[in-house]
Amino acid sequence: MAVTPGLVLAAVACAMCLLPVLVRAQLQVGFYQRTCPNAETLVRQAVATAFAKDAGIAAGLIRLHFHDCFVRGCDASVLLATNPGGGKTERQAIPNNPSLRGFEVIDAAKASIEQSCPSTVSCADILAFAARDSITLTGNVFYPVPAGRRDGSVSKEQDALDNLPPPTFTAQQLIDRFKNKTLTAEEMVLLSGAHTVGRSFCASFVKRIWNGTTPIVDAGLSPSYAALLRSLCPSSTTQTTLITTAMDPGSPDVLDNNYYKLLPRNMGLFFSDNQLRVDGNLNALVNTFAANETMWKERFAAAMVKMGRIEVQTGRCGQVRLKCSVVNPNSSPSSVELASVDEEGVIATS
Ligand code: HEM
Ligand SMILES: *[C@@H]1O[C@H](CO)[C@@H](O)[C@H](O)[C@H]1NC(C)=O
Ligand SMILES: *[C@@H]1O[C@H](CO)[C@@H](O)[C@H](O)[C@H]1NC(C)=O
Ligand SMILES: *[C@@H]1O[C@H](CO)[C@@H](O)[C@H](O)[C@H]1NC(C)=O
Numbered sequence: 058m059a060v061t062p063g064l065v066l067a068a069v070a071c072a073m074c075l076l077p078v079l080v081r082a083q084l085q086v087g088f089y090q091r092t093c094p095n096a097e098t099l100v101r102q103a104v105a106t107a108f109a110k111d112a113g114i115a116a117g118l119i120r121l122h123f124h125d126c127f128v129r130g131c132d133a134s135v136l137l138a139t140n141p142g143g144g145k146t147e148r149q150a151i152p153n154n155p156s157l158r159g160f161e162v163i164d165a166a167k168a169s170i171e172q173s174c175p176s177t178v179s180c181a182d183i184l185a186f187a188a189r190d191s192i193t194l195t196g197n198v199f200y201p202v203p204a205g206r207r208d209g210s211v212s213k214e215q216d217a218l219d220n221l222p223p224p225t226f227t228a229q230q231l232i233d234r235f236k237n238k239t240l241t242a243e244e245m246v247l248l249s250g251a252h253t254v255g256r257s258f259c260a261s262f263v264k265r266i267w268n269g270t271t272p273i274v275d276a277g278l279s280p281s282y283a284a285l286l287r288s289l290c291p292s293s294t295t296q297t298t299l300i301t302t303a304m305d306p307g308s309p310d311v312l313d314n315n316y317y318k319l320l321p322r323n324m325g326l327f328f329s330d331n332q333l334r335v336d337g338n339l340n341a342l343v344n345t346f347a348a349n350e351t352m353w354k355e356r357f358a359a360a361m362v363k364m365g366r367i368e369v370q371t372g373r374c375g376q377v378r379l380k381c382s383v384v385n386p387n388s389s390p391s392s393v394e395l396a397s398v399d400e401e402g403v404i405a406t407s
Contacts, residue, residue: 074374084203084366088182093174097202100186103166107159108194112310115191116255117158122188123251123364124153125181127238128220130368132209132375133180136163138382140212150217151296156258160382163187167381180381181206185365192361195254196312200358202365207375210384224261224327228336231329238367240360246333246342247360250353252326253316254309256301259290262326267292277331279323286326302326314354317347 089096107114125135128147135147135157147153163183170178182204189202222234235245265275266283270292275283289302303309304326305316316330320343325331333339346353376385 074370084205084369084371086201086203088204089174089178093170093177095173096170096178096182097186099169099173100166100183101190103162103169104187104190104194107162107165108191112195113256114159114162115195115310116251118162118184118187118191119251120255121157121159121163122184122361123248124157124217124221125184126364126367127222128216129209129211130370131181131185131206131365132368132370133184133206133378133381134209134212134216136160136180136184136381137210137212137384141210141384141388142213145214146212147214147217148212150214150221152217152221152223155297155299156261159187163381167378171379176377176379179206179208179375179377181208181369183381188361188365192312192358195310196354198312198354198358200362203362205369205371206365207370207372208378208381209370209375210388222329224329225264226329226332228332228339231332238364240364240367242339243342243356244360244363246339246346247353247357248364249330249333250314250316250346250357251312252330253305253314254312256303256309257326259294259298259300259302260296262286262328263290263292263294265328266290267294277323277325277328277335282324312354314346314350317343317353321347 104115104118121135122131124147125131125133128134135153137146138148140146148157163180166183166187167178167180170183182202185202185204185206189200193199220234220238222231226234231245232242235242235248240248264273265278266273266287267290272283272287274280286302290300291298294300305311305313305319306324308315316325319325320330320334323331325334333343346356376388379385
């Protein structure tokens with residue numbers, strides 16, 4: 058294939074997008090003030106409508122934003138139903154399937170925004186707003202969301218497997234993974250408090266309660282809690298077993314600091330949750346947040362904002378998707394990762 062000037066330009070534009078964050082445009086609070094003043098209101102309405110039908114959707118949206126940001130940055134790659142380059146998507150990866158939820162809420166918000174201001178508000182920003190609104194609905198916490206993210210055009214199963222922390226991670230692995238995403242150990246502990254809302258499928262903790270068909274005695278799991286979990290989740294549980302349980306059994310739809318109170322009672326659901334107690338430095342933070350909910354909420358909101366800045370594309374990089382589950386038709390080569398150019402080895406891609 059001949060390398061046309063258009064392709065070269067696209068390649069240069071793409072390379073610019075890979076420059077360090079310092080020389081690129083930054084996210085801004087009120088980014089859509091002039092171009093789409095009701096963008097945030099329309100997202101809030103879509104989230105509120107869905108929340109009224111199913112409060113659990115809030116947890117789903119908070120996690121969706123997290124899983125977006127940790128894989129290729131906050132670029133809505135998690136929302137893509139197909140990968141233009143072929144192969145399985147992030148959505149299809151085990152950490153996301155079947156557990157991720159809230160896609161249809163983002164689609165509804167996007168549809169109403171497209172009617173008011175076509176081709177203006179990115180799916181990555183809609184997701185960041187929706188996560189914030191979910192936190193407001195469940196935790197009565199509001200924080201302004203810096204916006205201006207652009208949407209990516211690539212979604213790969215392997216990227217999700219490589220970047221999302223599994224519930225089998227040790228304290229050190231969790232710290233390292235968050236550090237790799239610019240987040241500190243304290244921010245890791247702060248953000249883990251999101252497990253005060255929502256649910257988990259049995260597969261994510263079954264290895265803590267069953268060894269084959271024999272009950273496991275795990276010093277980090279309360280015997281009565283383990284017995285309850287065993288009564289819920291059969292020893293034959295697999296990735297496709299569709300039984301779920303609340304992570305904070307007392308108040309799964311309330312964003313409070315109960316997560317940090319459950320941990321010392323050996324009621325952290327995942328091995329990874331319990332790791333926050335096993336490490337002395339992390340455990341000190343757990344105790345601090347268990348003792349002061351106001352402090353946790355303030356710092357949790359700040360950590361969410363920081364998470365929302367991970368590896369974002371801004372300015373002319375990426376695209377504003379028209380539908381959040383598909384890349385725009387006629388995307389330029391730069392936005393489909395220069396797939397054809399790459400195949401011929403002419404230009405390296407991101
Ligand atoms: C520290 C590392 C983390 C690990 C290992 C982890 C792991 C998990 C797992 C295994 C589930 C259950 C998935 C299933 O249904 O099987 C889950 C659910 C959830 N996680 Fe995390 N997570 C982590 C951090 C976070 C962060 C940083 C957030 C958000 C700020 C978050 C928010 C949530 C929420 C809200 C749910 C419930 C989702 C729902 O009800 O639909 N998690 N997490
Ligand atoms: C995160 O890890 C990837 C690959 O392992 C590496 O290329 C990247 O530089 C790391 N980022 C940070 C901020 O440590
Ligand atoms: C599970 O059981 C087998 C044999 O019964 C034993 O060798 C193994 O150590 C057990 N594993 C765990 C995690 O308890
Ligand atoms: C809890 O934290 C808040 C905010 O960080 C602080 O103003 C307040 O004094 C703390 N409360 C207690 C009881 O320490």
